[in-house]
Amino acid sequence: MRMVDVLEKKRDGLELTKEEIEFVIEGYTNGEVPDYQMSAFLMAVYFQDMTTEERVNLTKAMVESGDQVDLSEIDGVKVDKHSTGGVGDTTTLILAPLVAAVGVPVPKMSGRGLGHTGGTVDKLESIAGFQVEIEPETFIELTNKNKVAVVGQSGNLTPADKKIYSLRDVTATVNAIPLIASSIMSKKIASGADAIVLDVKTGSGAFMKTLEDSKELAHAMVQIGNGAGRETIGVISDMNQPLGFAVGNALEVKEAIDTLRGEGPVDLHELCLELGSRMVYLGKKADSIEQAKEMLEEAINSGKAIETFKTMITAQGGDASIVDAPEKLPKSSYTFEVEAKEDGFVSEIIANEIGIAASLLGAGRLTKESEIDLAVGLVLNKKIGDEVKKGESLVTIHSNREDVKDVIDKIYGSYSVSKEKIEKKPLIYDVIY
Ligand code: URA
Ligand code: CA
Numbered sequence: 001m002r003m004v005d006v007l008e009k010k011r012d013g014l015e016l017t018k019e020e021i022e023f024v025i026e027g028y029t030n031g032e033v034p035d036y037q038m039s040a041f042l043m044a045v046y047f048q049d050m051t052t053e054e055r056v057n058l059t060k061a062m063v064e065s066g067d068q069v070d071l072s073e074i075d076g077v078k079v080d081k082h083s084t085g086g087v088g089d090t091t092t093l094i095l096a097p098l099v100a101a102v103g104v105p106v107p108k109m110s111g112r113g114l115g116h117t118g119g120t121v122d123k124l125e126s127i128a129g130f131q132v133e134i135e136p137e138t139f140i141e142l143t144n145k146n147k148v149a150v151v152g153q154s155g156n157l158t159p160a161d162k163k164i165y166s167l168r169d170v171t172a173t174v175n176a177i178p179l180i181a182s183s184i185m186s187k188k189i190a191s192g193a194d195a196i197v198l199d200v201k202t203g204s205g206a207f208m209k210t211l212e213d214s215k216e217l218a219h220a221m222v223q224i225g226n227g228a229g230r231e232t233i234g235v236i237s238d239m240n241q242p243l244g245f246a247v248g249n250a251l252e253v254k255e256a257i258d259t260l261r262g263e264g265p266v267d268l269h270e271l272c273l274e275l276g277s278r279m280v281y282l283g284k285k286a287d288s289i290e291q292a293k294e295m296l297e298e299a300i301n302s303g304k305a306i307e308t309f310k311t312m313i314t315a316q317g318g319d320a321s322i323v324d325a326p327e328k329l330p331k332s333s334y335t336f337e338v339e340a341k342e343d344g345f346v347s348e349i350i351a352n353e354i355g356i357a358a359s360l361l362g363a364g365r366l367t368k369e370s371e372i373d374l375a376v377g378l379v380l381n382k383k384i385g386d387e388v389k390k391g392e393s394l395v396t397i398h399s400n401r402e403d404v405k406d407v408i409d410k411i412y413g414s415y416s417v418s419k420e421k422i423e424k425k426p427l428i429y430d431v432i433y
Contacts (some may be wrong), residue, residue, distance in 0.1 A: 003027065003037045010044040018057045022097070025061035029160045035167060035296060042164070042173040052177040055220065056227035058270050062186035063228075065160035069109065069192035074143050076105045079279045080193030082184065084208070084217070086201045087355040088242035088380075092120045093256035094264075094272045095279065097309035100148035101299040102292075107143040107218040116355030116364045118249050118372045121152050126250040126330050126374040130318030137366035141318045147311050157190045181220035185228070195282035197275055198222070202429060203240035203267040205351020211236070211429055218432040233278045236433035237271055237360035238425055239366065241349040241384050244268035248363040248377015250329040251398060257323055260309055263299040267383075267427055273297070276426055333400050337393040338408055344417040346389045346394075347381050353414030354378060354395075361399050376400055378411070 001023045002329050010016060016024075024041060027033035050058065078098070083089055096106045110120035110132075117123070121132045132152040134142070142149035161183050170173045188196050196222055201207065202214035209273050218234035225232025244265040246255040258264040259272060277292035286292035299305040310320040322328045358364060362373035379396040382388050397404055 001043075003033050007037065007040050007044060010041065010048055012413060013048045013097045015051050016054055016057075021057045022061045022064075025058070025065060025160050027093055029065045029163060030139040035135070038167055040171075042168055042171055042176075042179065045178055046173045048221070050175075050221050050278060052227060055182055059186045059189065059224050060181040060228055062158050062160040062164075062182060063190045066158050067155040068190045069155070071107055071192040071194075072300060073140050074105050076103075077195060077283045078105050078107055078193045079195045079197065079283045080106075080108070080188060080191060081197045081199065081275060081279060083199040084184070084201050086207065086239040087116055087205045087358075088244055088247035088252065089199075089201075089258050089261040090123075090244055090246065090252040090259070090268060091199065091272055093123055093253065094243055094259050094268070095276050096148050096150060096153050097211070097312055098260060098272060098296060098299060098305045099276050099279045099283070100146065100312070101304045101308040102280055102295045103147060103282055103285050105143050106148045106279075107139060107192075107402050108148070109153055110150055111153050112365070114365050114368065117247060117252065117377065118364065118374070120150065122372055122374070123249045123252055123256075124150060124318070126253050127313055127318040127322055128328075130313060131316050134316065137170050142315050146308070146311050146315055148308065149316065150312070155218065158186045161186050166296060177220050185221050188214070188225070189228055189230060192331055193230065195279075196225050196233075197278045198225075198232065198234040198281065199271075199275055200236050200281045200432075202236055203238055203241035203351070205242065206239035206357065207399055215430060215432070222432045231282050233282065235274055235278065236432070237274070237431040238267075238427050238429065239351055240425055242351050242354050242380060244374065244382075245380045246377065247354060247380070248361075248398060248416045249330070249357045249372065249374040251377040251379060251406070253322075253329055254326045257326055259310070260300065260306045261303075270427055278431075282403060305411055313341050332373075332375040332398040334398075334404075335404060336399065336404055336408070337395040338395040338397065338411045340382075340388040340390055340392050340394050340417060340418055341412075344388060344419050345422045346384050346386050346388060347418040347422045348381070348414075349384055350414040350417035354380070357414070358409035360407050360410065361397070361401075361404070373400055382415075385422045
């Protein structure tokens with residue numbers, strides 16, 4: 001097979017065979033296909049798109065480019081969850097123990113990653129002693145025993161994706177649905193879950209800003225998952241403002257504790273029920289989404305959910321007493337209130353700007369090497385639709401530096417207050433099966 005012939009075929013909009021796609025991905029991963037030919041391939045895909053079958057074959061070839069996690073020794077249907085990324089998204093911290101509390105195994109692999117705040121692993125490390133670097137055998141043992149364990153990513157998963165993603169970044173081919181969908185799904189499939197719930201964010205703080213694009217991406221990922229033999233559901237949720245109130249690592253752990261007790265922010269609670277019920281349904285522990293929601297509400301109300309979180313913390317060497325005494329979590333030296341300048345109703349909170357404000361405080365990593373300050377971040381006291389009076393606090397800043405003028409400016413820049421009453425935005429836009 002010659003790469004030039006495959007390129008010609010895709011350029012002309014013809015469908016590639018499984019063998020041709022495998023040739024491209026294997027060749028590029030092992031260096032036989034050079035960057036210039038792969039660049040041409042990516043641009044051809046950008047303009048000519050791919051059929052569902054091509055997308056499934058592309059994803060499978062990327063999965064096969066590296067290690068795959070074997071979870072077969074864990075009893076039951078293993079359900080994973082993935083979010084396309086947002087600001088203050090605390091759902092994984094809540095969903096892992098919550099879904100485990102009703103009997104669905106959640107062997108969770110999580111990353112640190114770059115972003116406005118740390119990843120789930122960083123957040124958990126704000127609990128003293130919590131170990132995420134555990135051996136694969138321990139990970140499996142703990143999941144069988146407690147139904148939940150969290151491990152940091154290790155191994156060489158989807159090297160093809162890493163290499164292709166770097167090339168997309170410099171060839172203006174990041175924004176192509178078949179490439180985005182295969183990139184995300186290859187990582188999920190290589191992580192070994194039997195079924196997947198996708199939280200596809202939409203809005204100003206999301207990777208996909210319009211509902212139309214978000215739906216298209218969700219459809220593409222659901223088709224790939226199902227086509228690769230992993231039952232997949234996509235929930236399209238709002239990211240026009242940060243989720244919940246807290247944006248920051250230890251602050252989000254506290255918010256997760258509140259939500260597991262049934263005392264969390266309404267939007268975060270609702271989204272966790274929407275995503276969690278679909279995890280329970282795919283995990284075959286409920287016959288309907290409604291029944292699954294009731295089971296999760298019951299786990300929260302009975303205290304089972306928060307108990308499972310404590311069990312998970314203790315099992316991984318962490319100090320579970322923080323659950324009843326969250327003041328033991330890392331705490332910043334200073335707090336500042338950002339006060340409303342006028343009366344009215346909050347009409348906009350640009351999520352991305354809030355994320356940047358949190359990262360200016362040190363809540364997130366700017367480069368892979370940066371250190372995170374687990375104590376710092378923001379707590380939103382007002383969300384879209386809320387009434388505010390001049391002088392009331394919009395946001396509380398938790399900081400380890402005394403001068404936060406840059407952060408305050410960012411926050412004022414992200415909030416808009418209008419004189420008229422504002423409709424609250426929907427939290428869930430669509431569910432894709
Ligand atoms: N996230 C990914 O993992 N891959 C993409 O292509 C885009 C977002
Ligand atoms: Ca939050």
